[in-house]
Amino acid sequence: MRLRLDGQTVAATATQTGLSAPTVSAAWKAFREGGWQAVPVRPRGRKVGQAQRLDGAAQQALCARLAEQPPAPEAAWSSEGVAEALKADGHKISPRAIDHWLEAHDLKPSPLLLEGLERHRSVTGRWYRHQAEPVLERVRRADGALWQGGVRVSQPGEALAGEPRRYQLYLHGKRGKLYSRCLAVPPRAEDYLVLFNRLLDQADGKPVVLIFRGAWFDRVQEIGGWLQEHPDFRLLPWPASS
Numbered sequence: 618m619r620l621r622l623d624g625q626t627v628a629a630t631a632t633q634t635g636l637s638a639p640t641v642s643a644a645w646k647a648f649r650e651g652g653w654q655a656v657p658v659r660p661r662g663r664k665v666g667q668a669q670r671l672d673g674a675a676q677q678a679l680c681a682r683l684a685e686q687p688p689a690p691e692a693a694w695s696s697e698g699v700a701e702a703l704k705a706d707g708h709k710i711s712p713r714a715i716d717h718w719l720e721a722h723d724l725k726p727s728p729l730l731l732e733g734l735e736r737h738r739s740v741t742g743r744w745y746r747h748q749a750e751p752v753l754e755r756v757r758r759a760d761g762a763l764w765q766g767g768v769r770v771s772q773p774g775e776a777l778a779g780e781p782r783r784y785q786l787y788l789h790g791k792r793g794k795l796y797s798r799c800l801a802v803p804p805r806a807e808d809y810l811v812l813f814n815r816l817l818d819q820a821d822g823k824p825v826v827l828i829f830r831g832a833w834f835d836r837v838q839e840i841g842g843w844l845q846e847h848p849d850f851r852l853l854p855w856p857a858s859s
Contacts, residue, residue, distance in 0.1 A: 618644065618645065618648050618653070618656060620633060620634070621641070621645050621648075624733070625732070626732055627641050627642055627645070628732070629730055629732040629733075632727065632728055632730065632793055633727075633730070643657075644656050644657065670714075671710060671714060671718055674708070675703070675708045675710055676718070678703055678706055678708050679699065679703060679708075679710070679715065679718065680799065682694065682699050682702050682703060682706075683699065683797065683798055683799040684798065684799060684800055684801065685798075686798070686811060687699075687702075687798075689815065689818070690815055690818050690819050691796070691815065692788060692796060692811075692812050692815040692816050692819070693786065693787065693788055693796035693797050693798050693812065694796060694797060694798060695712075695794065695795070695796050696712035696713075696715040696716050696719070696795070697712045699715055700712045700715055719795075719797075721773075722771060722773050722780065722783070723771040723772050723773050724771050724783065724785055724797065724799060725795060726767070726769060726785070726787055726795075727793075728765055728789040728793040729765050729789075729828065729830065729855070731745070731749075731828075735750060740856050741855075741856050744855075744856045748853065749828065749853050752826055752851050752853060753826060755824070756824045756825070756826045756851065759823060759824050760823055761820060761823045761824035761825055761826065761849075762816065762819065762820045762823065762824075762825045762826070763826055764788055764789070764790060764816060764825065764826070764827045764828070765788065765789040765827070765828045765829075765830075766786075766787055766788040766789065766812075766827055766828070766829050766830070767786075767787060767829055767830035767831040767832070767855070768784065768785065768786050768787075768803075768804055768830075768831040768832045769784075769785050769787070769830075769831050770782060770783070770784055770785070771783040771784075771785055771799075781801065782801075783799045783800065783801070784799070784800045784801070784802065784803050784804060785797050785798070785799050785800075786798045786799075786800065786804050786808060786809075786812065788812070788816075788827075806837055806839040806840055807839075809832075809834070809840060810839065810840065810843055813827070813840075813843065813847075813850060813852075816850070817847060817849065817850050820849075822849075823849075824849045824850070824851065825849065825850050825851070826850075826851040826852075826853060827850070827851070827852050827853065828853045828855060829852055829853065829854055829855060830854075830855035831855075832854075833854050833857070834852070834854075
């Protein structure tokens with residue numbers, strides 16, 4: 618409710634809190650009609666024993682799948698996609714269990730918050746107004762595809778001390794849906810190019826814009842050449858100072 622009172626949209630509030638948009642809308646309606654006392658507050662989280670535990674073999678298979686390229690045309694793995702692939706390997710794991718495993722291993726980055734960014738008096742706000750917003754508007758008018766993504770290194774908590782470092786190449790699609798690959802070494806140029814090509818293939822001739830955080834490709838000749846050859850794919854690097 619405080620986020621909504623601060624002017625955040627339902628979608629932005631849902632992203633920041635991890636609640637669904639209908640839950641946020643219902644709580645907002647209750648608040649407007651009856652104040653704080655009317656907002657239904659219930660304990661969050663799962664009951665003890667409710668989570669599906671992944672044994673060692675299942676975790677090993679999951680990590681191996683996440684390091685591979687998914688079947689075309691997918692650019693990276695969704696929880697549903699990797700669950701289906703693991704089922705073929707003999708591991709019956711639900712997408713929800715995979716989501717919880719990703720979260721526990723610091724592999725569930727949140728989408729960037731673009732709502733209201735044009736009003737910010739900051740480096741990121743100026744970048745959005747002058748570089749990002751004109752491109753996003755052109756792609757929207759052409760009914761193109763809007764994606765967010767990035768590359769990062771996972772930082773598991775103390776409970777997972779000794780876990781290997783994972784380099785995550787990730788995307789956020791519609792409604793913040795997460796797609797990712799998790800590698801033992803930093804992604805190479807070919808990993809990025811497969812990602813870009815598949816996003817362009819999925820667009821079926823329409824333009825694509827990808828806001829990307831964590832890597833800058835100005836000096837990567839292969840990627841720079843590919844971007845010049847594919848003007849329908851616009852890559853917008855997130856400002857380094859953000």
